Amino acid sequence: MPAPLPYEYKYLRSKKKFPHVWCPGCGIGIVMGSIIRAVDSLSWEKDNIVMVSGIGCTSRMPVYVDFNTIHTTHGRALAFGTGVKMANPSLNIMAVMGDGDALAIGGNHIIHAARRNINITAIIVNNDNYGMTGGQFSPVTPEGAKTATTPYGMIEPGFDVCNLMEGAGAPFVARGTVYHIVELDRILTRAFRKKGFSVVEVLAPCPTNFGRANRLGGPVEMMKLLKENTINISQAKAMKPEDAHGKIVRGVFVDKVSISYEERYDKLCEKAGNLAGASR
Amino acid sequence: MIVPWGETRLVQGNEAVALGAVAAGIEFFAGYPITPSTEIAELLAKYMPLLGTKWIQMEDEIASISALIGARLAGAKSMTATSGPGFSLMQEGLGYACMAEVPLVLVNVMRGGPSTGLPTQVAQGDIMQARWGTHGDHPVIALAPSNVRECFEMTIRAFNLSEQFRTPVILLPDEIIGHMRERITFPAEGDLYVEPKPVPDVPVEWYEHYHVTASNVSPMACIGSGYRFHVTGLTHDVHGFPTRKEKEVIGKMNRLKHKITRRLDELEDVRMHDVEENPVTIFAYGSVYRSALAAQAMLKKRKKKVGVFRPVTLWPFPDRTVKEELDSKEVILVPELNQGQLIHEVERMTSDSVRVVPLHRIDGYEITPEEIVNAVLEVM
Numbered sequence: 186m187p188a189p190l191p192y193e194y195k196y197l198r199s200k201k202k203f204p205h206v207w208c209p210g211c212g213i214g215i216v217m218g219s220i221i222r223a224v225d226s227l228s229w230e231k232d233n234i235v236m237v238s239g240i241g242c243t244s245r246m247p248v249y250v251d252f253n254t255i256h257t258t259h260g261r262a263l264a265f266g267t268g269v270k271m272a273n274p275s276l277n278i279m280a281v282m283g284d285g286d287a288l289a290i291g292g293n294h295i296i297h298a299a300r301r302n303i304n305i306t307a308i309i310v311n312n313d314n315y316g317m318t319g320g321q322f323s324p325v326t327p328e329g330a331k332t333a334t335t336p337y338g339m340i341e342p343g344f345d346v347c348n349l350m351e352g353a354g355a356p357f358v359a360r361g362t363v364y365h366i367v368e369l370d371r372i373l374t375r376a377f378r379k380k381g382f383s384v385v386e387v388l389a390p391c392p393t394n395f396g397r398a399n400r401l402g403g404p405v406e407m408m409k410l411l412k413e414n415t416i417n418i419s420q421a422k423a424m425k426p427e428d429a430h431g432k433i434v435r436g437v438f439v440d441k442v443s444i445s446y447e448e449r450y451d452k453l454c455e456k457a458g459n460l461a462g463a464s465r
Numbered sequence: 466m467i468v469p470w471g472e473t474r475l476v477q478g479n480e481a482v483a484l485g486a487v488a489a490g491i492e493f494f495a496g497y498p499i500t501p502s503t504e505i506a507e508l509l510a511k512y513m514p515l516l517g518t519k520w521i522q523m524e525d526e527i528a529s530i531s532a533l534i535g536a537r538l539a540g541a542k543s544m545t546a547t548s549g550p551g552f553s554l555m556q557e558g559l560g561y562a563c564m565a566e567v568p569l570v571l572v573n574v575m576r577g578g579p580s581t582g583l584p585t586q587v588a589q590g591d592i593m594q595a596r597w598g599t600h601g602d603h604p605v606i607a608l609a610p611s612n613v614r615e616c617f618e619m620t621i622r623a624f625n626l627s628e629q630f631r632t633p634v635i636l637l638p639d640e641i642i643g644h645m646r647e648r649i650t651f652p653a654e655g656d657l658y659v660e661p662k663p664v665p666d667v668p669v670e671w672y673e674h675y676h677v678t679a680s681n682v683s684p685m686a687c688i689g690s691g692y693r694f695h696v697t698g699l700t701h702d703v704h705g706f707p708t709r710k711e712k713e714v715i716g717k718m719n720r721l722k723h724k725i726t727r728r729l730d731e732l733e734d735v736r737m738h739d740v741e742e743n744p745v746t747i748f749a750y751g752s753v754y755r756s757a758l759a760a761q762a763m764l765k766k767r768k769k770k771v772g773v774f775r776p777v778t779l780w781p782f783p784d785r786t787v788k789e790e791l792d793s794k795e796v797i798l799v800p801e802l803n804q805g806q807l808i809h810e811v812e813r814m815t816s817d818s819v820r821v822v823p824l825h826r827i828d829g830y831e832i833t834p835e836e837i838v839n840a841v842l843e844v845m
Binding site: 201231232233235237252253255256257258261264265266267268269271273275276294450453454457458461 | 525529532538539688691699
């Protein structure tokens, strides 16, 4: 008797859609696994889950998962998702995007989704560059880094994604990596549960483009960098500032009570109805 | 009651569009403020919360049309309203809706361009943008109303066609039509046909999101109904998954084309006034059609007879009817509020022996009946 398939298969379009498009050593598949485990822990029905994405390596994810899936245009995942959520607020919606997709071409949409507090979970897989088009720089490429479009090194400062999202008003903001996978599963579960706009930045390696351009080694070496260059929030608090310098902090930075856009809209409808009734 | 069924009222064109959307059962509106279309968004912001339907002002026009597509995929009949510069931004989403075959209604109240142009003044400058604005070969349906009652009825027709053809439909009132007020009598409730959202009748496991049918259109399930499917702007197979297989790519592209070109009879809508018996015809649409009818009457008093031909559906262009009705004419005068757009389609469908004469006005004002009369007298 063949061994039963791991439960993850229940959530995959496993018959025809594999092998996937991602390169060896890419972190995106690990994020997909983490999303599936988080969804499974919440016992969400597949019929009620919507995954929207934009364009790029990360945005190819919807093909592989057996949810309701929309692969949209570049940068617009959250705008499409906003329409889906408003049309049917009972659906659980996640937007998976790369760093260029979410923060450059989609920058306008993500700050307004955060401000509006629409009940969507935005997952930004940050691999420091545009992978699908061959490794050009993105708004999070570190200063000095080499990419296909920064042959002499990156001169623009990058976004701190979590600070940006906190400033824009998101009630849940977190950062994880594809190395710290148990932690990522937990962060995603919390983000999915959150009422309102939740953002999870996931640091992931791109050995094919960013790794090669900056001589960071192969997939294993790049995983080690995620392990060595990041610390969690409690470690950061316990460390002297000079020791924590240069380290990227992981963990949940914002988790506050908020009223989602859908709840506000429902109240607006009530108010409009009452006003119309009173004026009659 | 928001739509004053059966009553006679003084109504603005844009207001009639908003009321038409309510009559058609709009469930989602997303838009971004732009002159001269704002009354549509403003009125729906007032009406829709009363109906418990969803209205949102997005951060830009790209987001607006993107939200529209998402909402319709989740089952809500959707519309947006904009003008030239916003219409340019919406081309990305328009192409996606064509490719993914998502019904929606896009109202473009035309103002002077290019760029910011003449924001408060009239033009018919977006005729070719409506046809070819988004990249790649794609199907297009575009309608141009000429009065306030048509703004109401044609908005409903636009919703109906978008569901019947599973494609975006563009409504192209020019600024004059959007901002003019006329006394209109609304039809009785139930007198106008409203196309229901199609529902697939196959079991979930048999469902193909792009099932091939004789009409080239298949009923679309919505997200959350138990039919799980994938939607992409990539060229896709019948299930919606990306493909590069020659047969599937050609099949998809041809089906997109044929769903319009093989059902032209359902789309064509022209008005002809004394066209058959007169060797001179004025070819006009939108607000210019009104001036053309007035010019025809003025010329009649001077014992000069001309016909008036109006395409109501601009895209697909009424090729066959133009060929049949106008190819025998001596002169066709084509007055347009642009430097010559639809005139090229008239030229394309008529022989060299027909003189196709343009009349342009591009200063943001209407083409008057007198201007048309003078132009006709010059060519007669």
